[in-house]
Amino acid sequence: MFIYLHGFASSPQSAKAQDISQRFAQLQIPVQVPDLNAGDFSHLTISRQLNQVATEFADSSAPITLIGSSLGGLTAAHLAQKYPQVQRLVLLAPAFGFLSHWLVKLGEAEIQRWQQDKYLMVYHYGEKQHLPLHYDFLTDASQYQEEDLQRPVPTLILHGNHDEVIPISASRDFVRSRPWTELIELDSDHSLGNATSAIWQAIYSFCFGS
Incomplete structure (x- = not known):
């Protein structure tokens, strides 16, 4: 079973989700792409994502490959830590340490305003508009630490x-102490939009052999 997890403020209609799904379809392999917004982006949390995706694990004996982009990649890694049926990971620009990177950009005043007002307006790329995000997203996310990700699941990271x-230093730091992981560095930005062919070649080789 293959499951693709889209990124933060994205959707199953994202360019990467569509490209990868179409390439798997050419191999006649279905890919599940759950909508992690769940019709309520404003109350998104990592915990909710984990619970939502775990319901896709209908047959506990079926091996699962998770492909995750950005926050979806971080979610995939935590699912692999918890569920032994996850036997392979492909992480695209995974959001390791994302709170530290994101909160610095927000600034202390904006964070305090978010805590006080309970909602922060965030641009949602899937909806193409700003949507409110509850402060619970931040408090929930703070409990998920990369140090906890120690299960030796074969992992391919493209960043x-x-x-x-x-x-990219976030992924470099992650693989340094985890010999079961491989990092491929691409000449690209966070969207990896110019690297779709390279991404697919790496995924195909990792999942099906060269």
Whole structure:
């Protein structure tokens, strides 16, 4: 079973989700792409994403490959830590340490305003408009730490060395102490939009052999 997890403020209609789904379809392999917005982006949390995706694990004996982009990649990694049926990970610009990177850009005053007002307006790329996000997203996310990700699941990470959202150093740090992981650095930014062919070649080789 293959499941693709889209990124933060994105959707199953994202360019990467569509491209990867179409390429798997050419191999006659279905890919599940759940909508992690769940019709309520404003109350999104990582915990909700984990619970939602876990319901897709209908047959506990079926091996699962998770492909996750950005926050979807972070979610995939935590699912693999918890569920032994997840036997392979492909992480595209995974959002390791994303709170530290994101909160610095927001600034202390904006964070305090978010806590006080309970909602922060965030641009949602899937909806193409600003939507409110509850402060619970931040408090929930703070409990998920990369240090907890120690289950040796074969993992392929693809990350752009010009990533302006999650620096590639986050993935470099992650693989340094985890010999079961492989990092491919791409000449790209966070969207990896110019690297779709390279991404697919890497996924195909990792999942099906060269």
